[in-house]
Amino acid sequence: MGAAGAELWVVTMDGLTFLGLIAAVCSTFSFLPQVIKVWRTRSTQDISREMFLLIVTGAVLWLAYGLIRQDIPLIAADFASLFFASTILYFKVRYG
Secondary structure (H helix, E strand, C coil): CCCCCCCCCCCCCCCCHHHHHHHHHHHHCCCCEEEEEEHHHHHCCCCHHHHHHHHHHHHHHHHHHHHCCCHHHHHHHHHHHHHHHHHHHHHHHHHC
């Protein structure tokens, strides 16, 4: 324990964990360009509602899995994916 009573957590990362984190970042933030485009243009004509319903459903299930396993990186990645995909789905429902 440190002087303030807090425990020191040491995080080590192996190559496989690093690979998984990079994959999560790429997968999660792949939605961001679409969110920005839809936000700016208010056009969702060429976006499949069904695809984003499946993506949102999958993200909810992965988030539940991460919560059950108490896997913080998985929770963070899926929460962000759920946020971005839900934003796109919201615009799709709102603007058609």
